[in-house]
Amino acid sequence: HALEVELHRALEQDQLHLCYQPQYRLSDGVLVGVETLLRWRHPRLGPVSPAEFIPLLEDTGLIHPVGDWVLRTACAQMARWRQEGLTGVDLAVNLSPEQFRHPRLLARIQQILEETGMAEERLELEVTESLLIENPPDVLRNLQVLRGMGITMALDDFGTGYSALSYLQDFPIDVLKLDRSLTDGLERNLARSPGLIRGVIELAQSLGMAVVAEGIESNAQLQFLQSLACERGQGFGLERPRPPEAIPALAGAAP
Ligand code: G
Ligand code: G
Ligand code: MN
Ligand code: NA
Numbered sequence: 001h002a003l004e005v006e007l008h009r010a011l012e013q014d015q016l017h018l019c020y021q022p023q024y025r026l027s028d029g030v031l032v033g034v035e036t037l038l039r040w041r042h043p044r045l046g047p048v049s050p051a052e053f054i055p056l057l058e059d060t061g062l063i064h065p066v067g068d069w070v071l072r073t074a075c076a077q078m079a080r081w082r083q084e085g086l087t088g089v090d091l092a093v094n095l096s097p098e099q100f101r102h103p104r105l106l107a108r109i110q111q112i113l114e115e116t117g118m119a120e121e122r123l124e125l126e127v128t129e130s131l132l133i134e135n136p137p138d139v140l141r142n143l144q145v146l147r148g149m150g151i152t153m154a155l156d157d158f159g160t161g162y163s164a165l166s167y168l169q170d171f172p173i174d175v176l177k178l179d180r181s182l183t184d185g186l187e188r189n190l191a192r193s194p195g196l197i198r199g200v201i202e203l204a205q206s207l208g209m210a211v212v213a214e215g216i217e218s219n220a221q222l223q224f225l226q227s228l229a230c231e232r233g234q235g236f237g238l239e240r241p242r243p244p245e246a247i248p249a250l251a252g253a254a255p
Pocket of ligand 2: 021037094156157180214215216217234235236237241
């Protein structure tokens with residue numbers, strides 16, 4: 001696989017870097033978090049989408065060293081931001097199912113948090129439904145331990161695939177991330193979108209979970225989500241993923 005060869009070179013030559021997409025509290029527009037997003041800029045091909053190369057990382061087992069690097073780099077970045085006076089911001093990091101299933105997941109995370117001085121209460125780990133579908137006992141146990149450590153667990157891409165509501169009953173999840181296909185349905189005037197989104201937000205709230213709406217691109221979407229008391233949002237209409245040095249200036253600035 002040609003891209004796999006390129007990926008090995010990318011790791012050797014430090015072609016991977018991280019961007020951070022701001023998350024805002026929708027009631028007042030305050031910056032309350034950032035989602036860490038892995039980026040690969042190939043010298044010849046240009047930017048390669050994580051949707052393309054993350055499956056490759058998973059197939060080759062490289063997801064483990066790269067995933068550790070992502071978490072360590074993002075946690076170290078948080079320490080740097082704190083020194084620059086940025087406080088009150090949570091850090092979200094994506095974990096693929098493959099990473100989550102690693103037998104030493106907990107030890108690796110604990111070690112990285114210790115090394116970087118990252119506060120557990122400020123870390124949010126995003127997992128996807130495909131992880132929960134398999135339902136091995138280890139998944140449940142790991143979720144419980146991570147939560148016990150004070151880490152927030154978020155379910156990413158909620159509303160895609162075949163979301164089974166029973167997951168919400170069976171797994172300790174703190175945050176639902178409303179997939180951007182739902183937010184996008186509002187924009188395209190799909191008849192059932194408002195009802196669907198309202199229902200998911202009410203469901204989450206009645207279960208004591210917070211909702212982060214993804215993919216907010218327009219004012220109409222923002223206002224609708226605000227009217228439903230959706231807690232947090234992210235999207236190109238609020239702010240695009242940005243390099244780390246751009247983040248401190250966004251604190252305090254309402255979208
Ligand atoms: O950056 P973009 O929105 O194109 O991301 C595409 C997909 O890649 C998303 O599903 C996102 O969750 C995933 N992704 C981005 N960064 C990371 C990462 O650091 N680790 C993992 N496992 N997935 C990531
Ligand atoms: O699956 P996950 O939610 O982790 O994916 C995040 C991805 O979504 C990132 O790659 C990011 O670039 C992309 N993204 C974030 N906000 C928007 C948006 O408003 N519109 C679109 N089309 N993509 C977005
Ligand atoms: Mn995500
Ligand atoms: Na998503």
